[in-house]
Amino acid sequence: MASNLRALRRRIRSTKSTKKIFSAQELIAGARIVRAQARVEASKPYAREITRVLSALASSASLDHPLLTERQDARRAAVLVITSDRGFAGSYNVNVLRRTEELLSLLRQEGKEPVLYVVGRKGETYYSFRNRAVAETFTGFSEQPGYADAQRVGEQLIAAFTAGEDDDETGAGADGILGVDELHIVYTEFRSLLAQIPVAKRMAPLEVEEVEEFDYEREDRDSGVTAGTGDSGVPTSYEFEPSPDALLDALLPKYVTTRIFAAMLESAASESASRRRAMKSASDNAEELAKNLSRQANQARQAEITQEISEIVGGADALVSAGADD
């Protein structure tokens, strides 16, 4: 009985100390969300501007840039998965990885061999545990990604994509490097503090429809701002320095990198939101557990006291009755 009480007390102590860890994590994650959200917002002007420049270019340059053209019989498709470095984030990684599996089986059905690129230690361990081949992993920045990180990832992917241009059925083409024909990205979109949704998108070949779609958005906005200038239906004719094609060459890789960066920022915000939620329920559970355990401990202590009293009373009774016999 006494040992039981001691065991209970020990469990209460450890539950309480883990609860402290959970609530500290919750607070940290809470602070990070705010920062991450601010970074998502801060990166939007650039994304908007580069999209605008690109759509202006798209109407003038010839659209046969490798990043824009659909390849006949695409054989290999790169998939960039963005996961977190640390756990303690609830279902965040599970959801992203599940979405990835869906995309992978879809690609296989289409007869394309998926090539994995993984961001984040959790994704890395997921695939290495299952002995799945991963082309490249990038770790160490999932919570606070910088543009330099996105650049590193982007360079790798674009290099692989460029190398894939001359591949044929027999393997690597003239350049001897086995590249890829498509680029996909799977990341977690930050809708709100309560909803983060894993999404899969194709980055390359870029769909020109997409560019046009942005263009319409722009024109809608323009017509609101510069009502009266008249020529909203006619695309503005630009001067280019250097030539449109050279500009497109320089701009498209940056555009892809910008999209990777945006995805990383969204994922970082989602990761923190997910972590805060998970840590909140974990610390609530720990609280609950500690409460139940202390009730049990109180009961055990009460029972112990009762037993001691009845032993004393019993002992005294026995002494009294022994004395009466004298």
Added chain:
Amino acid sequence: MATLHVELVAVERMIWSGEANMVVARTTEGELGVLPGHAPLLGQLAEGGIVTVRTVEGEDMVVAAHGGFLSVTDRGVSILAETAEISSEIDVERAREALRRAEEAGDDPDALAAARRAQSRLRAAGQDA
């Protein structure tokens, strides 16, 4: 007098936006000045280049822009850069330090790019590079 609406946007944040009388930039093709009413233009900024914005207050704002584009439309000028710094925010000592380190690091492409960035930072800050 008409003014130009200038937006200076880096990847991670919007750095500056406001009205200006003139923008001078160097594209890969050569030096270029933009006054209000300039024809629409898209240009790629020269590597390690600096952009000068003459604000309506008559001050020259010098910016070190790396990996950037210049877009002129009828609504204004936007300067897009991977990273950009306004001269008044540049820490000259740190830029010198970065330049020295990059030069010591030798010939690999990363070091050369870092050296170019440091040089343009120093130039923008009005120092010899």
